[in-house]
Amino acid sequence: MSETSIIDQQAFTNTSTQIENPEFKKARLFNPDGTDELTERKLIGGNSTNLIQLNNTKYKWATKLKTTMYANFWIPQKNSLQSDRFDLLTEDQKETFTGILSFLIFLDSIQTANVPNIADYITAPEVKMLLAIQTFQEAIHADSYQYIIESVIPRELRNGIYDRWRDDKILFERNKFIAGEFQAFLDNPTEQGFKRVLIANYLLEGLYFYNGFQFFYLLAAQGAMTGASRIIKLINKDELTHVTLFRHIISETFTEADHDWVIEMTKKAVDQEVAWAHHIIGDRILGMDKKSCEHYTKHLANRRLVAIKIDPIYEGVEENPYRHLEERADMHGEGNAKGGFFTDSASYNQSNAVGGFDKF
Amino acid sequence: MLVQKRDGSTEQFDLAKIKQVIGWASQNLQVNPLQLESKISAIFNDGVKTEAIQENLTYAALSMTTAEEPHWSYVAGRLLMMKHWKETDETRQGQGFAKFVHSQVDAGLYAPHIIEHYSDEELNLAGRLLAPERDLDYDFAGADKLIKGYLVKNETPQIAYLMCALLINSQSKEKSLEFVQDLYDGLSLRRLSLATPFLRNLRRPEGNLSSCFIISMNDDLDSIFDNIKNFARISKEGGGCGVLLSNIRASGSWVRGRKDTSKGVIPIAKLFNDTATYVDQGGTRQGAVTLALDVWHADIHAFLEMQTEVGDQRAKAFDVFPQVVTPDYFWEVDGENGDWHLFDPYELRTVLDIDLVNCFGDEFVKNYKEAVKAYEQGKLQIVTVVKARELIKEIIKLHVESGLPYLFYKCTVNRLNPNKHTGIIPCGNLCVESYSNVLADEEAHTCNLISVNLANQPDFFALEISCRTAVRALDYAIDLTATPIRESNVHNNKYRTIGVGAMGLNDFLAARNTNYESGMDLINELFEEFAYACISESIKISEERGAFEAFQGSMWDTGERIEEYAKHASDPSRWESLQVAINKHGIRNSQIMAIAPNTSSSIIHGCVASILPVYSALFYDESNHRAVPIVPPYLHENPLGYKAYKHFSKYVMNDIVSTVQRWVDTGISYEMTFDLNNDQEDAFYRYQALRDAWKKGIKCIYYTRNVDLDSSCTACAN
Known part of the structure; x- marks a missing residue:
């Protein structure tokens, strides 16, 4: 029996959440019996040789996404943090600033280690490749937070930021929720566990970072920490490609039968994000408050759900309270952020962002 | 609930007072003040400071700025200016100007030159020119940039402008205040914009003016x-x-x-x-x-x-x-x-x-x-x-x-170099719009800049006055301060290069219900007038004070420079008579016009930078100090007049820039903007655009902006 018939697409997608497929397993690494035929190609449970042959891809979105991800290449050291003055922040802003960094650096560190675990099960080489790029970008992000911490935060506070995820109860709980899903799957690699990991990832990339990001944009809007904000903008740009990647993987593999538990997980993630935002931002920051954080998180959760074809679950949050901050971060190629050209290296791309070099 | 005032005392919180402030800031603007009132949030705890209330209001107004409701940024600008007024004294009303100037000099904030040159009587007379209400015409970005980056302690914008006008006028041979009035009005009505070092340093001790x-x-x-x-x-x-x-x-x-x-x-x-x-x-x-x-x-x-x-x-x-x-x-x-x-x-x-x-x-x-x-x-x-x-x-x-x-x-630059007889222009300056002969270790190109804000010129007559005032101010400024290096002094004496720029062309067109594509003839006419006025004034100053040292043998002297203008002129005989005047009086400055990028000053002026189309109808300026929304001035009246730069064909842009370049004797900071999301604008297109620019006689390409790839939606097509 060939491997392709073991889990055929139909059977896979019809698997209800309760019944585990006993054949769900990692993709083979060296697989001379595998096939590169597009008709046989599957995202998960396929029989790939792992050969990356980009002129022969089934998932066309992957090729386009690859170009964007390449074009986004950057290193944090190219952005100057010379004018970022931690000492000029208010005490409350300092507290929020360091707290958010603790959270972000933990998440991106975990992601660097975790994304390859997902890639292990992917049997479409063009998608596996994107996960490899993502892994690399997560490492750049963890490096970036460290670069910000080491450049702008006084020495005596630095270790506290790295260690805070253990000591802060709310932070610990929410890290446990997401990382716990990842760990549970590693301990017991079931298909359902894998799908939970996909959602956990999607929520992490699409929901968890964002109150934190907005805080950086807010500071920049008030003239503070503009260098760090530029780096955050670059990270945000990458994260959006990761959201897109997982959105596609989820759309290819999920069915309506999955919606209920996805909604449950989303609600829990929203509750934790809101609790965290109330804890770390609260009502102490000019330009953000508890109410708007909660509103924004729910608004964002609806957006993420709609993207994977699930109806919105929160009402009365159509308006985005941080639209003015998001607009200035210009994540959607609209060209509505214009950098001062003596100061900004953030809005630049690798040269593969345009084609046509072979035409002349 | 109690609020704490600036002096530390407390008073009962009074919502009516806040409503009054919002009403004042919204006056004559297309906004609904109630919307801002609804933003008054939980920030008002017991004992809140009045500054915090003010800051909160300002920030709330700013965050409400959209392309549909651009005037909120002016409300925020007024609120910010109101705060600034509270931190300065009552001199803005024009009373006791001499006393104010003396106290600034005593505190070491102003260079003493001002009181050495003007008597108290003259200063007080000049003080009457102050028009404080003009401080309220700034949007937030402009007010913020001006206050943070340019004003000396205790100054309001109007005082800064009057001081600049007085100092530049100190080089005038006549003591009359006529030129002061022209220059002050030009600056304060924002028809003229001083380049950064000028506006920042002129009043301070040991300030350099050259850009x-x-x-x-x-x-x-x-x-x-x-x-x-x-x-x-x-x-x-x-x-x-x-x-x-x-x-x-x-x-x-x-x-x-x-x-x-x-x-x-x-x-x-x-x-x-x-x-x-x-x-x-x-x-x-x-x-x-x-x-x-x-x-x-x-x-x-x-x-x-x-x-x-x-x-x-x-x-x-x-x-x-x-x-x-x-x-x-x-x-x-x-x-x-x-x-x-x-x-x-x-x-x-x-x-x-x-x-x-x-x-x-x-x-x-x-x-x-x-x-x-x-x-x-x-x-x-x-x-x-x-x-x-x-x-x-x-x-x-x-x-x-x-x-x-x-x-x-x-080669394009040097073919039109008026001073071919004495050297060569080897490269451009930082913004590639201003250059002249440079000789290693001996002569350094040095130039001062003022830009004419086209957005605020009611007609061509006003434009002429603005151009003439700018040329005169720049020429006076050459003699006003010491330059930082010896090679500059040599160059200044020999060539007296100045750069009158222009900005707000997009606004000028939008205000006249036209646009770049259909307004080509108007653009051509506008810049012919611009050049004619600038050159005429330089000849007039030469009549009063003599030509630049290297005049003899220059393209101005041989007539080649004016011939070049006459070729494109609507009425060549008008230009020929200019040559007659040059033959008689010479010309004061070897290079006169240069169109700078005006990235900062256009924000102060609330106009679109340089002669280029607006970057986007509403965008966020991210230069070092703050990230704030920028909305062009006539957006409300003529939203269609502001097509974003990225939507222009680069061939059309080359046409526009080369049309303006005909009249501008030095250069233009020509920024190119490409949209990475537009597959048409690939590498080959960029290559053709650069060749096209060369063929059309453009002198330089400044900075290339790229509108970023859309990170979230690249694969939406699926």
């Missing part, structure tokens, strides 16, 4: 390090600097007779890089320098790779702005997809006695071909042969990655 410098060095150690010092001094005074590196021997060249010893231009670039980061005006503004290298220089590849992320970090210089100098012949060779030769200037000098730096046009072609011949005969060792097109591809890749290097079309 633009170009220095050049010879191929020896003394010259190299002397010029690093020169650059440091220029940076200290806030000037932007261009530096020509092309004379420097290439990597692998000889030092003291030993081959493979020279390290080439990159280590020098790094020295300038580090000097720029070190000399940063007390942390406020990093030194800014464009390093220029000719495209035939053997180090051109290393030079182009100077800012990429990959490769040896020791060969990187991230904080400079590279500029590539290209002769016509380079583009001609590329037209045939031909080979291009890279040479070591030291070897050319010593072996062949050829200098490729100080020539252009036919003379360059002759020298270059001679060098190629010598190479083919085996006489030269340090030569690389590449396809011209491969170099252009490298440049385009860098444009996508970092928006640099600038391109300088050397």
Whole structure:
């Protein structure tokens, strides 16, 4: 029996959440019996040789996404943090600033280690490749937070930021929720566990970072920490490609039968994000408050759900309270952020962002 | 609930007071004050400070700014100005101006020149010109930038403008306040905009006024390090600097007779890089320098790779702005997809006695071909042969990655150089709009800038007054302060170069219900008037005070410069009579007009920068101080008049810029904006746009902006 018939697409997608497929397993690494035929190609449970042959891809979105991800290449050291003055922040802003960094650096560190675990099960080489790029970008992000911490935060506070995820109860709980899903799957690699990991990832990339990001944009809007904000903008740009990647993987593999538990997980993630935002931002920051954080998180959760074809679950949050901050971060190629050209290296791309070099 | 006032006392919270403030700030603007009131949030705890309330309101108004409701940014601007007024004294009303000036001088905030030149009586008389209500015409971005970046302690904007007008007028031979009135009105009605060093430094002790410098060095150690010092001094005074590196021997060249010893231009670039980061005006503004290298220089590849992320970090210089100098012949060779030769200037000098730096046009072609011949005969060792097109591809890749290097079309610039009789223009300044003859170690290009804000010119008559006032102010300014380096003084006396710029062209068109495409004739007419007024005034000053030193034999003197204008003029006879006047009186300034980017000053003026289309109908300015929404002034009246730059064909842009360039005797900071999301605008398109620019007689390409790829939606098509 060939491997392709073991889990055929139909059977896979019809698997209800309760019944585990006993054949769900990692993709083979060296697989001379595998096939590169597009008709046989599957995202998960396929029989790939792992050969990356980009002129022969089934998932066309992957090729386009690859170009964007390449074009986004950057290193944090190219952005100057010379004018970022931690000492000029208010005490409350300092507290929020360091707290958010603790959270972000933990998440991106975990992601660097975790994304390859997902890639292990992917049997479409063009998608596996994107996960490899993502892994690399997560490492750049963890490096970036460290670069910000080491450049702008006084020495005596630095270790506290790295260690805070253990000591802060709310932070610990929410890290446990997401990382716990990842760990549970590693301990017991079931298909359902894998799908939970996909959602956990999607929520992490699409929901968890964002109150934190907005805080950086807010500071920049008030003239503070503009260098760090530029780096955050670059990270945000990458994260959006990761959201897109997982959105596609989820759309290819999920069915309506999955919606209920996805909604449950989303609600829990929203509750934790809101609790965290109330804890770390609260009502102490000019330009953000508890109410708007909660509103924004729910608004964002609806957006993420709609993207994977699930109806919105929160009402009365159509308006985005941080639209003015998001607009200035210009994540959607609209060209509505214009950098001062003596100061900004953030809005630049690798040269593969345009084609046509072979035409002349 | 209690609130704490500025002086520390407390009073009962009074919502009516806040409503009153909001009403005042919203007066005559297209906004609904209730909307702002609804934002008054939980921030008002017991004991809240009045400043916090004010700040909260300002910020709330700012966050409400949209393309549909742009006036909120003016509400925020007024609220900010109100706060600033509270922090300054009552002098803004015009009372006791002399007393105020004295106290500023005593406190060391103003240079004493002002009270040495004007009596108290004269100062108090001038004080009556103050029109404080004009302080309220700023949007938030403008008010913020002005207050934070330009005003001296205790000043309001109007006081700053009046002070500038008085100081510039101190060079006038007559004591009358007529010119002060013209200049003050021009500045305060925002028809004229002083360049940054001008507006920032003029009133302060030891301030430099010049914006633009170009220095050049010879191929020896003394010259190299002397010029690093020169650059440091220029940076200290806030000037932007261009530096020509092309004379420097290439990597692998000889030092003291030993081959493979020279390290080439990159280590020098790094020295300038580090000097720029070190000399940063007390942390406020990093030194800014464009390093220029000719495209035939053997180090051109290393030079182009100077800012990429990959490769040896020791060969990187991230904080400079590279500029590539290209002769016509380079583009001609590329037209045939031909080979291009890279040479070591030291070897050319010593072996062949050829200098490729100080020539252009036919003379360059002759020298270059001679060098190629010598190479083919085996006489030269340090030569690389590449396809011209491969170099252009490298440049385009860098444009996508970092928006640099600038391109300088050397032959176009020099063909129209009025001072061909005394030298050559080797490269452009930091914003590639202002340049003149430069001689290594002897003469440094030096220039002051004022821009005419076209958005606020009611008619051509007002435009003429603005242009004339600008020329006169700039010419006076040359004599007003000492320059940071000796080479500048020599140059100033010899050429007296000034740069009258223009900004708000997009607004000028939008206000007249037209646009770039259908307004081409109007643009042409506008800039003919602009040039005519500027040149006329320079002749008039020459009549009063004499021509620039090198006038004799210049294109102004021979009549060639005016001939060039007459070719395109609506009424050539008008220009011919200008030549008659020049023959009689000479002309005061060898270069007169230069269109600067005006990135900061256009924000203060609330107009679209330079002569280019708006970046986007609403965008967020991200320069160092703040990220704030920017909305063009006539957006509410004519939303269709503001098509975003990225939607323009670059061929059309080249047409617009070359039309304006006909009338502008120096250069234009021509920024190109490409949209990475538009598949049409690929590398080949960029290549064609650069060639098209060269063919149309554009002098330089400044900075290339790229509208980012859409990160979230790339795969939506699926």
